[in-house]
Amino acid sequence: MATLYRWLLHLYPADHRLTFGAEMITVFRQARSGVQRRGPAARVTFYLREFAGLVRGALDERARAFVASSLWAVIEERSFVMRSQFRFSATAILFMVLSFVASVVAILTGENVIIREARLPAGMALDLPRLPRGIAMFFLVSCVAGGIGWLVTFLIRRTGVDRLSKLQNVPPQC
């Protein structure tokens, strides 16, 4: 049980584990030895309470670590702070890759699907229309269009237009 307890401790964030992990194992062992002579029902209750408390505690700590991390600060900054630097969004790249993989899977799946119509003679089969390929073509065209858009924006940046946002207003001299 101590091994399972130690294993479940890995559900906690690393900093909590480093600070309290060894201590928690020691206290668990002490508490377990204290409950040994109380009978099987007390032991079962003890283990249930300990493991449920451990999992719940780990979830609490994970939630706290998530909220305390700078993720929200980063999201807020990205949402509300206007940046003069141009960056091609990593999220966009991720979604492009995911869409591409999904399209390939759809094509491969669609090619294996055969519709058997009742009116056709036995043994004859009808391939699905190549709709997935159309979707893939549409996706590829979108990617190319997106890439061209990115290239245009990149070239505009190279001209130094984005530096206009850094210019300071100078009051007119009389």
Place this chain on the structure above:
Amino acid sequence: MKTDASSLPLSEPVLLILLSLAEQPRHGYSILKDIEDMSGGRVMLSTGTLYGALRRLLEGKWIERFEEEETSRDRQAYRLTPAGRSHLRMEVARMKELTRWAGQRIARKEA
């Protein structure tokens, strides 16, 4: 954890941990046993609940790790800070006031 009066009322585990440490500095297992004894066996905290509460109390500087000569990594002692003691007093005063109101209201109803 908030460090002002807005942090009241305290949750039962936190209140019991503070009450346990109010008497003397204790180690983790000693806190668990003391809470069990104090509540007559009604409250038995798991180690997960105990160390979640201890972490929050340490962050809020309501308690601190107590330096001992033989302190090892797997056996730390904790004690109340002045801020923790002050919050405990505030919580007990709040509960006393609540009990007084409740007593008055019940007595009025019965009279």
